Amino acid sequence: MPVAAKTTLMSKNGFMRATVLHAPRDIRLDDVATPQLMTDTDAIVKVVAACVCGSDLWPYRGINEVKQATRIGHEFVGIVEQVGSAVASVKPGDFVIAPFTYSDNTCPLCKRGVHTSCPIGGFWGNKDRDGNMVDGGQGELVRVPLADGTLVSTYSQPDQELIPHLLCLSDVFPTGHHAAMSAGVTAGSTVAVVGDGAVGLSAVLAAKRLGAAKVVAMSRHADRQQVAREFGADEIIAERGKEGAQMVRELLDGIGADFVLECVGTKDSMNQAVQCARPGGRIGYVGVPHDVELNVPSMFRRNLGIAGGVAPVRNYLDELLPEVLSGALKPGRVFDLVLPLDKVADAYRAMDERTSIKSMLEV
Amino acid sequence: MPVAAKTTLMSKNGFMRATVLHAPRDIRLDDVATPQLMTDTDAIVKVVAACVCGSDLWPYRGINEVKQATRIGHEFVGIVEQVGSAVASVKPGDFVIAPFTYSDNTCPLCKRGVHTSCPIGGFWGNKDRDGNMVDGGQGELVRVPLADGTLVSTYSQPDQELIPHLLCLSDVFPTGHHAAMSAGVTAGSTVAVVGDGAVGLSAVLAAKRLGAAKVVAMSRHADRQQVAREFGADEIIAERGKEGAQMVRELLDGIGADFVLECVGTKDSMNQAVQCARPGGRIGYVGVPHDVELNVPSMFRRNLGIAGGVAPVRNYLDELLPEVLSGALKPGRVFDLVLPLDKVADAYRAMDERTSIKSMLEV
Numbered sequence: 001m002p003v004a005a006k007t008t009l010m011s012k013n014g015f016m017r018a019t020v021l022h023a024p025r026d027i028r029l030d031d032v033a034t035p036q037l038m039t040d041t042d043a044i045v046k047v048v049a050a051c052v053c054g055s056d057l058w059p060y061r062g063i064n065e066v067k068q069a070t071r072i073g074h075e076f077v078g079i080v081e082q083v084g085s086a087v088a089s090v091k092p093g094d095f096v097i098a099p100f101t102y103s104d105n106t107c108p109l110c111k112r113g114v115h116t117s118c119p120i121g122g123f124w125g126n127k128d129r130d131g132n133m134v135d136g137g138q139g140e141l142v143r144v145p146l147a148d149g150t151l152v153s154t155y156s157q158p159d160q161e162l163i164p165h166l167l168c169l170s171d172v173f174p175t176g177h178h179a180a181m182s183a184g185v186t187a188g189s190t191v192a193v194v195g196d197g198a199v200g201l202s203a204v205l206a207a208k209r210l211g212a213a214k215v216v217a218m219s220r221h222a223d224r225q226q227v228a229r230e231f232g233a234d235e236i237i238a239e240r241g242k243e244g245a246q247m248v249r250e251l252l253d254g255i256g257a258d259f260v261l262e263c264v265g266t267k268d269s270m271n272q273a274v275q276c277a278r279p280g281g282r283i284g285y286v287g288v289p290h291d292v293e294l295n296v297p298s299m300f301r302r303n304l305g306i307a308g309g310v311a312p313v314r315n316y317l318d319e320l321l322p323e324v325l326s327g328a329l330k331p332g333r334v335f336d337l338v339l340p341l342d343k344v345a346d347a348y349r350a351m352d353e354r355t356s357i358k359s360m361l362e363v
Numbered sequence: 364m365p366v367a368a369k370t371t372l373m374s375k376n377g378f379m380r381a382t383v384l385h386a387p388r389d390i391r392l393d394d395v396a397t398p399q400l401m402t403d404t405d406a407i408v409k410v411v412a413a414c415v416c417g418s419d420l421w422p423y424r425g426i427n428e429v430k431q432a433t434r435i436g437h438e439f440v441g442i443v444e445q446v447g448s449a450v451a452s453v454k455p456g457d458f459v460i461a462p463f464t465y466s467d468n469t470c471p472l473c474k475r476g477v478h479t480s481c482p483i484g485g486f487w488g489n490k491d492r493d494g495n496m497v498d499g500g501q502g503e504l505v506r507v508p509l510a511d512g513t514l515v516s517t518y519s520q521p522d523q524e525l526i527p528h529l530l531c532l533s534d535v536f537p538t539g540h541h542a543a544m545s546a547g548v549t550a551g552s553t554v555a556v557v558g559d560g561a562v563g564l565s566a567v568l569a570a571k572r573l574g575a576a577k578v579v580a581m582s583r584h585a586d587r588q589q590v591a592r593e594f595g596a597d598e599i600i601a602e603r604g605k606e607g608a609q610m611v612r613e614l615l616d617g618i619g620a621d622f623v624l625e626c627v628g629t630k631d632s633m634n635q636a637v638q639c640a641r642p643g644g645r646i647g648y649v650g651v652p653h654d655v656e657l658n659v660p661s662m663f664r665r666n667l668g669i670a671g672g673v674a675p676v677r678n679y680l681d682e683l684l685p686e687v688l689s690g691a692l693k694p695g696r697v698f699d700l701v702l703p704l705d706k707v708a709d710a711y712r713a714m715d716e717r718t719s720i721k722s723m724l725e726v
Contacts, residue, residue, distance in 0.1 A: 109618060116666060253471050278472070285663070300648070300652050303672035306668060
């Protein structure tokens with residue numbers, strides 16, 4: 001069933017509803033000003049679905065300081081409502097995927113696939129290059145800067161059942177994919193995935209998609225183990241740390257994994273990743289690093305390499321979108337909780353308390 | 364003029380001459396026991412030429428502790444004198460290159476190209492798996508463990524003028540090549556090389572050989588700048604640190620280098636390398652790390668990757684040797700001082716005082 005392009009009933013008297021983080025664990029759906037086009041390269045997108053990211057939990061938990069009430073969310077798909085006069089690649093009515101950073105897609109860094117370093121790009125919920133606030137993605141409407149460079153249209157209206165899979169393209173699946181691409185996963189290789197959050201699970205799927213012969217998912221939780229299996233994991237290891245790494249080495253030719261995908265971002269998870277890699281192995285890391293250390297002399301002796309970072313989602317969409325539209329790639333299984341937008345506080349709580357792997361919000 | 368296979372006059376009364384480091388800056392050519400075959404996989408090689416490595420200077424300078432008189436040197440070429448009964452790939456009279464680690468070339472790690480992690484391999488001048496001392500490479504004769512896996516024969520006797528180039532294959536050129544391979548240098552790319560020692564200069568040559576469009580060598584010394592130019596460097600930057608990195612960025616599309624080859628191994632040189640890389644760039648590191656730190660959050664934001672380590676020379680010889688034998692690849696230009704073996708102390712002093720880029724010893 002195609003998604004209907006609804007008329008905009010959500011903007012009432014210049015207000016719409018959007019998620020605002022007021023303080024740690026105090027998240028609300030507030031009435032905020034309806035966004036307006038600010039430049040001729042902007043678009044306004046009516047959000048169809050958004051979701052909560054593991055990285056949203058850092059400020060939610062107060063680990064990243066919350067200085068003031070702040071708009072939040074950076075994963076959404078929706079329908080173009082309005083475009084600036086210079087926007088050529090999307091038009092009102094188009095169903096679009098918004099990568100979790102906006103970018104011009106034309107500068108030297110975008111051309112090299114590093115859209116996250118686009119000098120005029122930026123993040124949802126932060127100020128743009130002109131000092132104007134950009135909306136968070138967990139709301140009814142979003143002003144999209146650099147719409148031509150940022151938004152990717154599906155061209156036709158997707159069926160409802162495709163929405164979760166398309167929503168995954170805004171961040172979580174390309175982030176898992178980025179771990180695999182940064183590590184350089186090759187066909188026939190062995191892969192260990194550290195982290196069983198939605199990104200880690202996506203990394204399992206990404207590694208199998210790239211042809212990995214054996215993927216070991218490291219997970220202690222039955223629900224996540226199940227998704228890992230569905231995504232193609234060949235082995236599950238519940239142990240962590242040195243013990244888990246020892247089991248990975250035993251499973252993989254006695255030497256460890258050709259590629260390790262680090263999808264957490266803590267000192268412990270990085271140590272675990274390093275211990276899982278065989279000499280000459282490569283670690284792809286996409287967990288936002290918190291207190292991460294690397295022992296360079298140890299890496300040197302073992303010829304380890306590490307690459308990754310904040311995923312340049314836009315760079316991967318031209319390749320991934322057709323596979324989602326055709327049904328060949330189904331990353332949306334990571335959503336195990338779907339709520340209406342006004343239940344956003346429940347969506348955060350469920351992820352905070354780990355009763356949900358990843359929460360989707362229908363708008 | 365082919366190298367003559369001399370008769371062994373060097374072994375007198377069971378002694379030969381070999382380099383021994385007695386204490387910091389106290390290096391001597393001593394009479395030591397002539398090596399004997401210890402297992403049926405050993406070979407004895409009569410050294411034709413050896414050389415001094417930048418890494419030899421760490422113990423020479425006392426930065427790495429010298430606990431007792433120790434054999435030293437790990438780069439040599441020579442002629443096979445004797446082989447154990449199980450040795451099949453080389454025979455007496457063969458001219459051979461010895462990589463700076465020995466390895467079996469058949470185990471799972473060697474098969475994956477990480478010969479430096481071969482579980483039964485090791486380093487010259489250290490104990491072997493059976494607890495027997497292995498000779499250093501700066502001497503008249505060397506017992507070579509795992510001869511089949513370690514030694515690479517040129518099949519015919521090389522001309523004298525090829526010796527320096529062949530000697531470079533034992534360590535210095537494949538190490539520069541490993542920096543480029545670990546970074547993943549591609550045709551048409553931009554490359555910055557940090558370090559103008561023999562390895563850094565070799566990395567310039569390796570990057571050009573791999574098709575880099577623009578290679579920036581960072582060097583303050585006229586003699587080394589000259590070699591860098593001869594090896595194909597397109598630009599030379601004498602400045603170091605932040606200032607040098609800023610100039611690299613200005614030269615390279617305003618964003619920095621696609622690939623940076625770190626050939627020093629200090630905190631300062633690694634910082635310089637990180638600053639020279641463009642977002643999404645890759646750093647290949649082969650400088651033995653001393654007090655090196657990596658700022659992981661900064662790497663994450665900029666999507667930097669780093670890979671490298673102790674170079675698995677044996678892995679590269681099948682590819683590189685034919686190019687040296689044909690004359691297409693001439694890495695030997697790094698030698699600017701050639702001395703007889705009994706002047707080994709002068710060879711070390713010249714490198715220590717930086718009056719020589721790299722010293723070759725004729726045996």
